[in-house]
Amino acid sequence: MGTLARPLAIVTGASSGIGLELAKHCARGGYDLLIAADTDIEEAAQQLRPFGATVEPLLVDLAKREGVDRLYDAIQGRPVAALLANAGVGLGRAFLDQDWEQIKFLIDTNVTGTLYLIHRVGRDMRSRGEGKILITGSIAGFMPGTYQAVYNGTKALLDSFSFALRAELKDSGVTVTCLMPGVTESEFFERADLMDTKYGVQKKQPASEVAKVGYEAMLRGDGEVISGWQNKLRAAIASVTPAGLLAEQHRRLAGPGTANR
Numbered sequence: 001m002g003t004l005a006r007p008l009a010i011v012t013g014a015s016s017g018i019g020l021e022l023a024k025h026c027a028r029g030g031y032d033l034l035i036a037a038d039t040d041i042e043e044a045a046q047q048l049r050p051f052g053a054t055v056e057p058l059l060v061d062l063a064k065r066e067g068v069d070r071l072y073d074a075i076q077g078r079p080v081a082a083l084l085a086n087a088g089v090g091l092g093r094a095f096l097d098q099d100w101e102q103i104k105f106l107i108d109t110n111v112t113g114t115l116y117l118i119h120r121v122g123r124d125m126r127s128r129g130e131g132k133i134l135i136t137g138s139i140a141g142f143m144p145g146t147y148q149a150v151y152n153g154t155k156a157l158l159d160s161f162s163f164a165l166r167a168e169l170k171d172s173g174v175t176v177t178c179l180m181p182g183v184t185e186s187e188f189f190e191r192a193d194l195m196d197t198k199y200g201v202q203k204k205q206p207a208s209e210v211a212k213v214g215y216e217a218m219l220r221g222d223g224e225v226i227s228g229w230q231n232k233l234r235a236a237i238a239s240v241t242p243a244g245l246l247a248e249q250h251r252r253l254a255g256p257g258t259a260n261r
């Protein structure tokens with residue numbers, strides 16, 4: 001008797017933080033995995049294989065069209081049961097002091113690459129009439145991100161896009177779930193040069209907790225999930241607070257040198 005094939009899940013940004021934890025849930029949940037990141041992904045694959053999954057690691061820059069194409073080609077026509085579009089980067093400091101190449105990389109990773117991948121894989125899912133898409137947005141999308149202006153803008157786009165795509169795919173058999181974390185323990189803040197800010201030093205939610213609520217929401221086919229009651233409260237307050245006030249509050253959290261104030 002042949003063994004039944006396990007469904008395939010793709011997890012981007014699976015080398016660390018929320019993505020690695022999402023990949024662990026997928027592996028434990030019976031998925032085989034195609035995982036992607038742009039610096040080191042083999043170590044993550046080694047952590048995931050003991051869960052019994054077949055894990056294919058792929059080193060690709062998802063900020064580039066060729067990177068997304070390479071990831072898509074690696075699917076080799078297999079049905080993708082779940083796409084967890086999670087790869088993303090942050091970028092602190094004042095907009096005019098940031099390096100343009102880093103700004104572009106952020107937009108190309110968080111927005112262009114993410115949407116292009118969802119466009120390619122989503123079409124196949126729609127043709128098959130089944131599939132699950134999880135997009136890692138953020139509660140940062142609810143507030144203008146003073147000293148993280150472009151990042152918050154990219155997350156506002158992803159949060160909004162996720163709801164719209166979900167509505168377009170209603171009754172198609174394809175579900176779209178937006179995971180909206182608040183500040184989460186990961187390599188994100190160091191990479192975004194935010195370690196001298198309140199955001200950088202404040203207590204954060206463990207990535208494993210965030211991934212758990214995201215994975216479970218994806219399995220249920222929920223529209224969105226905000227991880228943790230404090231973040232739910234923050235999001236609710238943000239939705240009724242004037243944008244100018246939110247921008248001022250964000251200055252106190254992400255402003256350079258605010259860590260010890």
Ligand SMILES: NC(=O)c1ccc[n+]([C@@H]2O[C@H](COP(=O)([O-])OP(=O)(O)OC[C@H]3O[C@@H](n4cnc5c(N)ncnc54)[C@H](OP(=O)(O)O)[C@@H]3O)[C@@H](O)[C@H]2O)c1
Nearest residue numbers: 013015017018037038039062063088138183184186187188
């Ligand atoms: N941490 C938070 O507080 C927080 C809050 C809300 C939302 N989020 C979102 O959660 C997601 C995961 O972030 P994290 O907190 O887990 O941070 P992280 O530990 O820095 O993980 C980011 C992941 O994305 C990958 N990545 C970044 N740019 C890429 C590119 N161009 N091509 C391929 N892979 C790329 C990284 O791969 P390499 O390691 O190989 O570079 C890494 O695997 C992001 O979308 C982030 O915006 C984070």
